[in-house]
Amino acid sequence: MATFWWCGLGLLLGGYFGLAGYDYGVGMLLPGLGRADEARQRRALGALGPFFLANEVWLVAAVGVLFGAFPHLEGKVFAGAYVLVVVLLLGLVTFTASVQLRSRRPGARRGPWSFGITAGALVTAVSWGLFLGNLVLGLPVDAQGHPVDDVLALFTPYALLWGLGFVALFCLQGAVFLAVRGPAELTTRAERLARSSALPLGAFLVIATVWGAAVVTGASWLALVVVLTAFAAFATVLFGLRTGRYRLALPAVMLLSATPALLVGVLRLPTILTSSVDPAYALTLDAAATAPETAALLAWFAVPSMVLLIVVQWLAWRMNRTPVDRDSLLHF
């Protein structure tokens, strides 16, 4: 049952990064799409429109499952990276609220909201990178899993590399999304932005893999599978961009965005959390899981609603997959 829910959590988190990643990417790229051109900015945000609310809540569901199915991991992983998670939430709240409120009043000033979108997306991207980078090396917690009171321990060079890598990753994802669903006048620019984010992202993937392989001990064979998937997905994105097949590049870059979280999940299975300061600490999957009865109960509710959800979100995509044009409904 613990393995089942670990896969469920992986699905939700992978879904979150695969979907919400392009929200943050479009948010970060927004100033690069023509700052003074309100109509163009609205069409870029409108491209996200039908999917935005649904994308963001994958995270809420993932954290719900984390609490429900792995209550003994939830406290360790958030409290252990307290400052990072707080900053992540500040960015996330600013971004989510700004997107939803920006265009509500006709003819109103939108500068502060646009700033909130871009800054919020940037903070969110960097914080996710830092957080996951920390999880690869282990959190700064003592032998009992209690956080050590040292904020700077969360800002190691390796984690900072991940922070920067995530900016490039989400920018690429946002640009590819705009190439698929953005308005026609943005396609060329989106493609250019995608190409310029691909280079730093490639560098990040190579450096993070080599560096990680050198410092991480006890990696499982599944981790290798995830890393290979990431490189294969990245190659597919490059191929899609080169040949103009954006509809191929989009699912590939979404898969690529899901891989860092999946990597963290399988890296040292069955150990799921380690400490960077005390090698004695190791939390295993079974120790983190809830009682089997609770896990089974959750499955009764979760499986039908997940199936319904994926069907509904797929239909929403089918309905709205064509590029934004003059007749599109732009809510955001």
Place this chain on the structure above:
Amino acid sequence: MDALPIARLQFATTTSFHFLFVLLTLGLVTMVAIMQTRATLGGKPELTRMTRFWGRLYVINYALGIVTGIVMEFQFGLTWTGLSAFAGDVFGAPLAIETLVAFFLESTFLGLWIFGWGRLDKWVHLALVWLVTLTAYASTLFIMVANSFLQNPVGSHPEGGVLRLDSFGALFTNPALVSSLPHLISASLITGGFFVTGVSAHHFLKRTTEIEFFRRSMRIGVVTSLVGSILTVNQGFAQFGELKMYQPGKLEQAAIGPPLGLMIGIGFLALLCSLAGTLLLFRNWLTRARPLLYLMVPAIALPFAAAICGWLVREIGRQPWLIWGKLRTADALAGVGAGQILFSFIAFSLLFLILAVADWVLLSRIARRGPESASSPAEPELPVLSGV
């Protein structure tokens, strides 16, 4: 520096902000769903425009409900780690189900509803607004199940230093839940009803030309407030008996008196006002009673004040327990440095304050603008269409 009071204050602040928004969300979406049903069944054209106008206000309010909710959810793992370690097997279930079954679906359906205007079949679109409403109610149910468990930990037993779940069903028949849930839902109806009535009153004071539009809106607002306040007062008093069973002596605490008195006062005032308002609907006397209209606008704030008081009564009375009789609040606190908790308290409070003020300013400006006339689009300078 002691981390406990800061951590408690932080959770209280986040929850208060969250509560202010979800309360209106829940009441307003019910009324929007009723308006859209009547419009779809072939009512007057005003009903479609009413659905759009009130739906637009609903969507603005919803935005802050989500973001404050996300922070609340994370705070269990950030600050109150003892709760998941001790009672995760029990408390985690309703919380996880809420996010998966209710909230996740609610947001997805809401997205479809917003972008389905004029695109979807009208019956499918109507079904969506009801799905949004139902999932919002389901959300309330599961969150109240979780909260009631903290008040009165039924359906579980301690074993090896943690709580184990015996019966999931017992969580739903918890005496701490059975009256408080309808009390809360009907309070949200009052909040929505007062909001719609107050905004309509403002437009009558400004001598609006949209007489039919706001007359109908006000009628729905007043009737919703009446239904809500009868049920709220009734279910509020029903809780006194149940409270004696699971938290005896709670209401004798000194800190409980003022908020309890204020809540009961506002409750009866709301009942009286909506009763009088309903009687004055006869021949539309209400829309012409200008002195009353002046009172209705500031009265929008009353249900919010009562709700915060009610929440204080319920949660302050639980201290020093996080889970009544089982886990002390002080023992549930994570071993995070007080300085870090202070930083997050200040940062979140400031951010929420800025966003809440911005949201309310936006809400009031759009409410004062009134509905768009059927012919002219919102932003003629942009060759794009707005949704709701």
